[in-house]
Amino acid sequence: MIYPKVIHQITRYELEYLLKNPVNMFSAGLYALVSILIVILEGFRQTYLGDFDSAALELVNFILPVFLLLHMLFVLSPMFAEETEYHIWEMPDSCNYGGYIRRLCRLIAVAYYLILLNLSYHIITAVIVGIIQPFSTWKEPVLQIGGEMKIVISWAVWQHYLFAIFSLFFASIIIGAFILVCSRKTKTVMAACAWGIFICLIEYMLNRFSSWGPLQQFNIWQLLTPYRFEFDGPFYYPITNVLVVGGFFTVLVAVSIWNILKNNEPL
Amino acid sequence: MNMTIIKSELYKIITKKYLWIFLLILSLAFSFITLQMKEYTSVKYSFEPFKNELQQAMGSPELYKVVKDNEYNAAYSEIKQYLPSSVIEYIEKYRTVMNDERMGEQGTVAVYLENNLASKVCNYFERKDDRINEISNTEKKIMDLIANGKENGFEYLVQTKILESFKKANFIQLNLGRWNQFININIGWLIPSSTILLILLGLAGIYSDEYVNKTQSSLLTAKKGRQGIFVSKLVAGVLYSFFCVILFQIVCLVVTGYVYGLPYNDISLVSLFGFKLTPYTWSAIEFYCIQLGGSLLTAFVMASMTMFFSVSFKSALLPFFLSGSYYGATFLLAKMINFSGNVTTLFSLPAELSPFLLQSMGDFGAKGRFANLFGLAVPTHYLNIVFHIFIAVLALVFCYRGYVRKQVKN
Numbered sequence: 001m002i003y004p005k006v007i008h009q010i011t012r013y014e015l016e017y018l019l020k021n022p023v024n025m026f027s028a029g030l031y032a033l034v035s036i037l038i039v040i041l042e043g044f045r046q047t048y049l050g051d052f053d054s055a056a057l058e059l060v061n062f063i064l065p066v067f068l069l070l071h072m073l074f075v076l077s078p079m080f081a082e083e084t085e086y087h088i089w090e091m092p093d094s095c096n097y098g099g100y101i102r103r104l105c106r107l108i109a110v111a112y113y114l115i116l117l118n119l120s121y122h123i124i125t126a127v128i129v130g131i132i133q134p135f136s137t138w139k140e141p142v143l144q145i146g147g148e149m150k151i152v153i154s155w156a157v158w159q160h161y162l163f164a165i166f167s168l169f170f171a172s173i174i175i176g177a178f179i180l181v182c183s184r185k186t187k188t189v190m191a192a193c194a195w196g197i198f199i200c201l202i203e204y205m206l207n208r209f210s211s212w213g214p215l216q217q218f219n220i221w222q223l224l225t226p227y228r229f230e231f232d233g234p235f236y237y238p239i240t241n242v243l244v245v246g247g248f249f250t251v252l253v254a255v256s257i258w259n260i261l262k263n264n265e266p267l
Numbered sequence: 268m269n270m271t272i273i274k275s276e277l278y279k280i281i282t283k284k285y286l287w288i289f290l291l292i293l294s295l296a297f298s299f300i301t302l303q304m305k306e307y308t309s310v311k312y313s314f315e316p317f318k319n320e321l322q323q324a325m326g327s328p329e330l331y332k333v334v335k336d337n338e339y340n341a342a343y344s345e346i347k348q349y350l351p352s353s354v355i356e357y358i359e360k361y362r363t364v365m366n367d368e369r370m371g372e373q374g375t376v377a378v379y380l381e382n383n384l385a386s387k388v389c390n391y392f393e394r395k396d397d398r399i400n401e402i403s404n405t406e407k408k409i410m411d412l413i414a415n416g417k418e419n420g421f422e423y424l425v426q427t428k429i430l431e432s433f434k435k436a437n438f439i440q441l442n443l444g445r446w447n448q449f450i451n452i453n454i455g456w457l458i459p460s461s462t463i464l465l466i467l468l469g470l471a472g473i474y475s476d477e478y479v480n481k482t483q484s485s486l487l488t489a490k491k492g493r494q495g496i497f498v499s500k501l502v503a504g505v506l507y508s509f510f511c512v513i514l515f516q517i518v519c520l521v522v523t524g525y526v527y528g529l530p531y532n533d534i535s536l537v538s539l540f541g542f543k544l545t546p547y548t549w550s551a552i553e554f555y556c557i558q559l560g561g562s563l564l565t566a567f568v569m570a571s572m573t574m575f576f577s578v579s580f581k582s583a584l585l586p587f588f589l590s591g592s593y594y595g596a597t598f599l600l601a602k603m604i605n606f607s608g609n610v611t612t613l614f615s616l617p618a619e620l621s622p623f624l625l626q627s628m629g630d631f632g633a634k635g636r637f638a639n640l641f642g643l644a645v646p647t648h649y650l651n652i653v654f655h656i657f658i659a660v661l662a663l664v665f666c667y668r669g670y671v672r673k674q675v676k677n
Binding site for chain 1: 283285289292296300457461464468471472479582583584587588591592595596599600603604605614618
């Protein structure tokens with residue numbers, strides 16, 4: 001019988017391993033720097049983004065998703081592949097509680113990590129925007145995001161932001177699961193990372209160039225650019241769109257988790 | 268340097284299966300996107316065979332007057348009498364041929380060709396007039412600067428250079444060919460960024476994989492010496508990166524040539540869409556070659572940078588992350604920037620010194636950009652070239668020093 005305490009201990013160890021990765025500080029620091037430049041420097045903003053309604057929404061729809069995606073790719077791809085690369089994959093499998101518990105704890109740790117990751121990026125955004133722009137801007141209605149004037153839902157900035165948090169969290173769970181499968185199935189960290197990038201690139205190209213609607217709409221990049229759900233989703237209402245697209249990917253995430261947990265040896 | 272070592276280094280790089288799968292699928296993706304265009308009427312029918320007759324007809328002052336009176340929006344019926352009979356006969360041949368409805372196109376091919384030709388003719392005159400207006404605007408700006416006593420300022424220097432270039436530049440010709448599609452291979456983001464992705468994936472582990480494979484100590488004590496290994500790895504890395512650039516370019520040229528047909532006649536750059544205000548006297552083929560040269564230089568720079576990071580870390584992931592971050596961040600800036608005016612500012616500099624803009628020179632080519640270098644107006648793309656050559660040399664020097672000073676550890 002496996003005690004919850006054991007699972008808790010191994011999960012904590014795995015979470016510590018994830019949190020110690022230098023990419024965390026590097027990526028979050030760079031994001032903070034870029035956000036500050038965009039919010040503070042009028043010249044920088046005019047040069048790169050033009051005029052917009054809300055700095056928070058521009059960041060959460062265009063800058064934060066890119067950082068989040070790359071961050072996950074570089075931190076999660078060594079999760080299983082590193083052990084195979086260093087020829088020590090038998091060690092976790094032969095630990096006291098077996099490979100299954102170890103893998104389960106890793107998945108739980110990754111789930112915690114994704115929550116922390118999302119939280120930290122949103123806190124950075126909120127703090128930077130909060131310090132520089134007055135609080136009242138969060139209550140203003142939104143007329144455009146990224147120059148798109150098709151915004152049909154009459155939400156205030158904070159409502160749009162809340163929606164973006166929801167959508168990006170769905171996206172990070174899905175992408176996290178895909179990267180972990182890549183990590184489990186490949187022999188080297190680079191190959192895992194390469195496959196992760198490859199999946200995201202193909203999804204981006206389908207989202208951008210496919211002339212078939214469902215390929216564009218049931219796409220990770222729709223979840224990563226939440227504002228697009230307001231005028232380019234399978235249904236009219238953005239929350240329904242996130243739930244439908246997220247629900248579609250839930251099946252794939254479930255298959256990925258099953259694939260990670262089953263007792264298969266590396267190739 | 269030793270051919271056997273170079274061969275074995277190249278072998279280590281190209282035996283990574285995922286690189287080939289990437290190459291195949293990215294080529295298929297480009298082919299899929301481009302091949303979708305083949306059935307469009309605009310691609311199937313071209314006026315290029317009538318280039319000379321049409322260009323001659325453009326010399327008619329009456330035709331220019333009709334177009335100008337219609338505010339560059341003249342209908343085919345209004346300009347028909349000035350067009351060569353061979354072109355009219357060519358259009359009439361398709362009077363009963365219908366457009367392909369699967370491509371979302373309605374009506375007959377002849378109506379499409381009429382509208383297309385009218386728009387090309389109007390666009391030709393509009394572009395010529397825009398350029399003339401731009402020249403007079405530049406002259407006016409210079410006069411204003413002199414009137415305000417700013418003839419020693421940087422803006423004056425830039426505007427004078429641009430005016431000189433405008434006067435030297437080629438004439439605008441009627442753009443009936445496919446050069447825009449060939450130029451766009453490198454102006455778009457897909458091919459330049461895919462090439463660099465493939466280079467980074469292949470080279471991130473060139474030194475760091477030796478740790479993982481436990482061959483580092485043997486290589487450091489090899490008979491050929493550390494310098495020999497360094498030079499062999501460098502040659503293999505550069506060969507691989509050039510191979511990536513050339514292979515992608517060949518695939519794109521073949522696919523684009525198959526879909527749009529090969530452009531047999533060269534044309535001045537100023538005649539291509541998007542380049543009406545270019546201050547350069549290049550032709551389309553020269554511009555394509557310049558972009559190709561820029562792609563090779565970027566490949567060399569990114570290969571050098573990745574090798575430097577690879578010699579500094581024991582995992583291939585970090586070199587990939589750092590080089591990828593550099594390319595990716597500057598790529599994003601270059602895609603986001605709003606190029607306004609001709610002067611490079613402190614804010615726009617990070618984007619304008621992007622290696623991506625060496626591969627894709629559409630923005631530099633379309634509009635001259637100048638940076639203030641100790642009071643001299645230097646074209647920003649020259650600055651970009653020098654900056655990246657410096658980065659590559661620096662990376663290689665540190666890579667060399669890092670490798671030859673390594674300690675042999677078990």
